Amino acid sequence: MSDQQRYTDPEIAAVWRAIRERRDMRHFVPTPLADGALERLVEAAHLGPSVGYMQPWRFIRISDLALRRRMHQMVCAEQAKTAETLSSRREEFLKLKVEGILDCAEVLVVALMPNRERHVFGRRTMPHMDLMSVGCAIQNMWLAARAEGIGLGWVSFFEPQALAELLAMPEGAEPVAILCIGHVPAFYPRPMLEDIGWGQRLGMDEVLFDNGWPAGDRSTPTAY
């Protein structure tokens, strides 16, 4: 019976609480994580689903301050380049805080493993399912971190090839995320980009369709 499989109401509420209160964090306090916390978060990620069970994720812990500084410079440079491509919202974008690399307790680089072409299970027509799998792993980590009161910020402003070289990655490996992890002054009550007026959550009717794509869909984003 499905009721026997169901979690208890407080357990369900806890899962929903983590989902609702998970935030992308960019403000951190320097307090170190307790022993074992980082390993638990990586374990949460490693328990994630993956196409063909390929487990394409690899995690590199960055404890070297000089490396962190180089990565921070890379992210700032990429943010500036991104700003050049924006027209009306350039100034607003440049004021955004998009990372906490120098402030957080721990930095992880998440990479796709090399030789992924050998895995065809579920990827013949959609090879990017490996990337989707890494996204699932990071989401697991994000939720586990929130439940433990630890903030996580996902940073994607970087040139993958340059970061791969900096971290001596083998041919074919591809960095896809820099994760800033650590204690935070407070979790933002809403997505930071919502709070500052950059965007807002779409309505359910804008993302959930019946039996095909609706005619006259209004959700096409405007350029900025």
Ligand SMILES: Cc1cc2nc3c(=O)[nH]c(=O)nc-3n(C[C@H](O)[C@H](O)[C@H](O)COP(=O)(O)O)c2cc1C
């Ligand atoms: C794949 C991915 C890449 C992201 N890259 C960045 C980033 O480089 N910098 C940043 O500040 N936020 C980044 N974010 C966080 C989003 O801005 C954030 O998830 C979104 O604004 C919604 O806020 P919330 O996560 O607090 O709900 C990224 C999120 C995802 C899923």
